[in-house]
Amino acid sequence: MQKSPITHNEDITKKDSLFARLKRWMYRGQSPNWIARVMNGAWRTVASLGITPNYMETLEVVERKSGRIISFPVVIALVDGQRYLVSMLGEDVQWVHNVRAAGGSAVLHSGTREGVQLEEVPVDQRAPILKAYVQRAPGARPHIPVDKEAPIVEFERIATEFPVFRVSSIKVVQPIIVTN
Numbered sequence: 001m002q003k004s005p006i007t008h009n010e011d012i013t014k015k016d017s018l019f020a021r022l023k024r025w026m027y028r029g030q031s032p033n034w035i036a037r038v039m040n041g042a043w044r045t046v047a048s049l050g051i052t053p054n055y056m057e058t059l060e061v062v063e064r065k066s067g068r069i070i071s072f073p074v075v076i077a078l079v080d081g082q083r084y085l086v087s088m089l090g091e092d093v094q095w096v097h098n099v100r101a102a103g104g105s106a107v108l109h110s111g112t113r114e115g116v117q118l119e120e121v122p123v124d125q126r127a128p129i130l131k132a133y134v135q136r137a138p139g140a141r142p143h144i145p146v147d148k149e150a151p152i153v154e155f156e157r158i159a160t161e162f163p164v165f166r167v168s169s170i171k172v173v174q175p176i177i178v179t180n
Contacts, residue, residue: 055136057110059085063094064101070094071109075140076167077133083167085118086133088140096163108167115170126164127155133164 055078060071072095077084087096099106104118121129134141134148134155144162146154 057108059095060107060109060113061095061098062102062105064098070098074108075133075137076108077129077136079129079132084121084129084133085165085167086130086137086140087163088133088137088143090143090161091163099165104165117168117170118165119168121164121166123159126159126162127152129164130155130159130162 055076057074057076058071059074060069062068063070074085077086087093099118100120104120106116106118108114108116130144130146131148131150131152134144134146141148144158146158
């Protein structure tokens with residue numbers, strides 16, 4: 001008998017692992033708690049150094065209220081040779097608001113800094129990207145209510161809930177070296 005894909009939050013709660021419950025607890029209210037912030041800081045540092053797999057990088061974007069540059073680790077989904085960023089926590093998260101406020105201007109950092117333009121993908125084109133993302137990012141699976149092996153139609157059903165951005169390279173940005 002074939003296992004049916006998980007498609008509803010109630011099903012996830014019944015079938016998920018301790019890891020999945022812990023990940024959702026770490027991001028209650030669509031915001032990382034202190035444990036998630038510490039872990040994100042560690043992953044951000046490792047991803048920035050370029051020693052993680054090539055699909056994990058650090059995203060840097062200007063915070064819309066303070067003007068500070070904020071950075072955090074992201075997993076890059078790859079579909080048909082194009083790179084994409086997905087908001088695993090959905091629509092109402094700060095980095096999505098900041099990217100939109102910055103007109104899509106951001107930097108990806110993984111060993112080198114690459115200036116990028118992030119273009120929001122229309123809802124009707126998101127399903128295959130969401131599926132590729134869930135297959136590549138195990139830490140995101142507890143937040144996206146579709147099994148990684150589910151058919152595309154299941155991802156189409158949730159596509160409006162998860163912003164997706166196409167990554168276009170602008171240029172490699174050289175680090176600023178300060179000398180005394």
